[in-house]
Amino acid sequence: MKALVYTQPLHMQLQERPYPELHDGEVIIKVAAAGICGSDLHAYHGHDPRRQPGLVLGHELAGVVAESAAPRLQAGQRVTVNPLITCGECEYCRGGRDNLCANRSMIGMSRPGAFAEYLAIPAASVISLPDGLSLVQAAISEPAATALHAINLSMRVLARPLPELRTLVIGGGAVGLLAALLLRSYGCRRVSMAEVNPLRRESAREHAGCEAFNPLETPAVANTFDYVIDAVGAKATRDAALEAVKPGGVIMHIGLQDWASEIDMRKLTLAEVSLLGTYTYSMADMHATVRALEEGAFGELGWVETRGMSEGARAFSDLHEQRTAAGKLVLLPDA
Numbered sequence: 001m002k003a004l005v006y007t008q009p010l011h012m013q014l015q016e017r018p019y020p021e022l023h024d025g026e027v028i029i030k031v032a033a034a035g036i037c038g039s040d041l042h043a044y045h046g047h048d049p050r051r052q053p054g055l056v057l058g059h060e061l062a063g064v065v066a067e068s069a070a071p072r073l074q075a076g077q078r079v080t081v082n083p084l085i086t087c088g089e090c091e092y093c094r095g096g097r098d099n100l101c102a103n104r105s106m107i108g109m110s111r112p113g114a115f116a117e118y119l120a121i122p123a124a125s126v127i128s129l130p131d132g133l134s135l136v137q138a139a140i141s142e143p144a145a146t147a148l149h150a151i152n153l154s155m156r157v158l159a160r161p162l163p164e165l166r167t168l169v170i171g172g173g174a175v176g177l178l179a180a181l182l183l184r185s186y187g188c189r190r191v192s193m194a195e196v197n198p199l200r201r202e203s204a205r206e207h208a209g210c211e212a213f214n215p216l217e218t219p220a221v222a223n224t225f226d227y228v229i230d231a232v233g234a235k236a237t238r239d240a241a242l243e244a245v246k247p248g249g250v251i252m253h254i255g256l257q258d259w260a261s262e263i264d265m266r267k268l269t270l271a272e273v274s275l276l277g278t279y280t281y282s283m284a285d286m287h288a289t290v291r292a293l294e295e296g297a298f299g300e301l302g303w304v305e306t307r308g309m310s311e312g313a314r315a316f317s318d319l320h321e322q323r324t325a326a327g328k329l330v331l332l333p334d335a
Contacts, residue, residue, distance in 0.1 A: 001016070001017055001018070001019050001116060001117040001118050002014055002015075002016065002017075002116065002117050002309065002334075003015055003016075003017040003056045003112075003115060003116035003117070004056065004057075004058075004115035004116070004309055004312040004313070004331070005017070005054065005055070005056055005115075006043060006044060006051065006053055006054070006055050006056075006057050007053055007054070008046075008053050009044070009045060009046030009053075010044065010045070010046070010317075010320065011313075012044065012312055012313040012316050013313065014309070014310060014312065014313070017056065017112075017116060019118060020112070020118055020119065020120035021120065022067050022069050022120065023069060023120070024069050025069060025070050025122055025123055025124070026069055026070065026120055026121060026122050026123060027065050027066075027067065027068045027069070027070060027073050027079075027120070027121065027122075027123050027126060028065070028066045028067040028068075028118055028119070028120050029061070029063040029064065029065060029066060029079060029081070029118065029119045029120075029121065029126075030063050030064050030065075030066040030117065030118055031061050031062075031063040031114055031116060031117060031118065031119055031333065032061075032062055032063040032064060032135040032139075032332070032333065033061060033062050033063070033135045033136045033138070033139035033306070033330050033331070033332055034058045034060060034061045034113075034114035034115055034139060034309075034330065034331045035058075035060035035061070035139050035140065035142070035143065035174070035328055035329070035330045035331075036058070036060075036315060036316065036319060036328070036329045036330075036331065037058075037059065037060055037142070037143065037174070038173055038174070038175070038255070038257075039051075039059075039256075040057045040058060040059075040108070040316075041316065041319055041320065042256075042257070043055075043057055044057075044316050044320065045320070050109050050110075051108075051109055055108070055109075055112070055113070056108070056112040056113045056114075056115055056116050057108045057113045057114075057115055058107075058108045058113035058114030058115035058116075058331075059083035059106060059107050059108035059109070059113055059114060059142060060083070060114065060139055060140070060141075060142040060143060060330075061080065061081060061083075061114035061119065061139055061142075062078070062079065062080040062129065062135040062136070062137075062138035062139040062141070063078075063079065063119070063135065064076060064077065064078055064079070065077045065079060065126075066118060068123070069123075070122075070123030072123055073123050073126055073128075077128055078128070078129040078135065078138075079126050079127060079128055079129060080126075080127050080129060080138045080139065080141045080142075080286075080290065081107070081121055081125050081126050081127065082125045082126075082127065082142075082281075082283055082286045083106050083107045083108060083113075083114075083121075083125070083142060084098070084099060084101070084104050084105075084106055084125070084280060085104060085105045085106065085107070085111075085121070085122055085124075085125055086098045086099075086101035086103065086104045086124075087101055087103040087104070088124065090102060090103060096282060096284060097282060098282050098283055099149075099279055099280045099281055099282050099285075100279065107119065107121060115309065115312060115331060117309075117333060125283075127141075127286055127287060127290055129290065130290070130291075130294050132294050133290065133293055133294045136301075136304065136306060136330055136332075137293055137301055138290070138293070139330050140174070140178070140293065140298070140301060140304065140328065140330075141286060141289050141290055141293060142281075142286075143174040143175050143178055143328070144178045144182075144289045144292070144293060144298055145280075145281035145285045145286050145288075145289040146175050146178075146254065146278075146280060146281055147175050147178040147179040147182050147254075148182060148281065148285055148288060148289050148292065149278060149280065149281040149282065149285045150179065150229065150252050150254050150278040151179060151182055151183065151186070151229075151252070152285075153252070153276060153278055154227065154229075154250055154252045154276060157250050157274050157276065158226070158227060158250050159226075159248060160226070161187075162183060162186045162187055162188040162227075163186075163187035163188055163189055164226075165188060165190070165225075165226040165227045166190045166192075166224065166225050166226050166227075167183055167188055167190060167191050167192070167225060167226065167227045167228070167229070168191075168192045168193075168194060168220060168224075168225040168227070168228045168229070168241075168244055169183075169191065169192070169193050169194070169210070169228075169229045169231060170194045170215070170228065170229065170230045170231060170232055170237045170240060170241060171194070171195060171230070171231035171232035171237065171255060172193050172195035172197065172200035172201060172203065172204045172212070172327060173200070173231065173232075173327055173328075174327045174328040175231045175254055175255070176193065176195070176229070176231035176232075176327075177193075177200075177203065177204060177207065177208060177303065177327040178298055178327075179229050179231060179254075180193060180204060180208040180210050181207070181208050181297075181298045181299050182292075182297060182298060184208060184209065185292075185297040185298070191208065191209070191210050191211070192210060192211045192212070192213070192220070192225070193208070193210035193211070193212040193213070194212075194213060194214075194215040194220060194237075194240065195212055195213075195214070195215075196214055196215065196216055197322050197325075198214070199322075199324065199325030200325060200327060201213070201214065202325065203303050203325050203326075203327060206303075207299060207302065207303045208299070215240060219240065219243070220240065220243070220244040221244070222243050222244065223244075223245070223246050223247065223271075224244055224246065225244050225245055225246060225249060226245075226246055226249045226250070227245075227249060227250050227251075227252070228241045228244055228245045228249065228250070228251045228252070229251075229252045229254060230251065230252070230253045230254060230255055231254045231255050232255040232257050233253060233254065233255025233256045233257045233258065234255070234257040234258045234261075235258050235261035235262075237255070237257075238253070238261055238263055239261075239263065239264070241253075242263055242264050242267055242268065242273065242275075243264075245271075245273055246271075247271035247272060247273070248271065248272050248273070249271075249273055249274070250273070250274045250276065251273060251274070251275045251276065252276050252278060253275065253276065253277050253278070254278055263275075303325075303326060303327050303328070304326065304327070304328045304329075304330055305324065305326035305328070305329050305330070306329075306330045306331075306332050307329060307330075307331055307332070308331070308332055308333075308334045308335075309331045309332065309333055309334050310334050311331075312331050315329045315331065
């Protein structure tokens with residue numbers, strides 16, 4: 001089968017790879033759509049030690065079951081997946097917080113991913129799709145679930161309901177844009193977007209109705225926002241989030257572009273700012289996200305761009321060079 005392989009930093013190559021083996025309790029999925037995640041781009045840059053050259057990346061996908069060794073799923077079913085493969089037995093799995101499973105693995109990181117014609121995965125990670133959801137839309141389930149999980153986690157801490165809050169989203173990639181769209185769906189009326197890429201700023205204005213600005217030219221006014229989502233996770237964006245948030249406000253930290261930095265702990269303490277971290281989503285979040293996508297909670301997704309798998313190397317290059325306005329590039333099988 002054909003697969004797009006990460007061969008070295010800044011290089012992707014289409015190669016022939018063996019068809020996956022079918023093991024008990026697993027299914028083989030014929031991939032119909034696979035999204036490029038920011039973490040895939042992080043690996044492409046050579047900045048993720050967990051993803052080494054020779055790996056088939058990709059963990060955002062939808063497709064059709066080709067073969068099944070699990071009674072719940074039959075060949076021909078349309079599906080998406082939770083790319084986290086968890087043990088189902090630890091305290092976190094038993095408590096419904098399976099995203100924190102200490103024994104988890106992940107497609108596109110510890111086992112071959114979705115940038116291939118076929119993918120093997122345990123049936124426990126597979127979610128059947130409603131008829132009203134296209135396979136390209138369903139491939140957005142994973143980043144959309146990341147946004148949903150983060151916002152739902154934040155609402156436990158926010159002092160007032162979302163419609164009353166002035167909110168800032170830092171980063172106009174897929175998770176940031178999906179977060180803005182979901183905030184709108186939840187009734188949040190004042191959503192701003194900080195994004196350095198002019199093409200993505202325009203996309204945020206058009207599709208999410210955001211007040212979008214370039215933070216390098218016009219930084220957010222200090223102590224202005226009740227709720228800040230950092231969908232980038234760099235030192236500069238962490239500093240910007242803490243500068244922008246009001247006393248008593250909440251920062252939700254999603255992105256992990258940089259893995260460590262100092263922050264202004266004095267403001268965090270004296271202003272009683274709540275700083276929350278989030279990691280991916282639970283299986284319950286994935287199911288909720290599929291329903292939300294079908295119901296249109298994330299809009300019409302007209303900002304999603306599709307390309308053929310043979311164009312995958314160019315797609316990564318375009319994302320690296322910021323040559324596209326698309327918040328999400330989805331690779332499709334070549335005809």
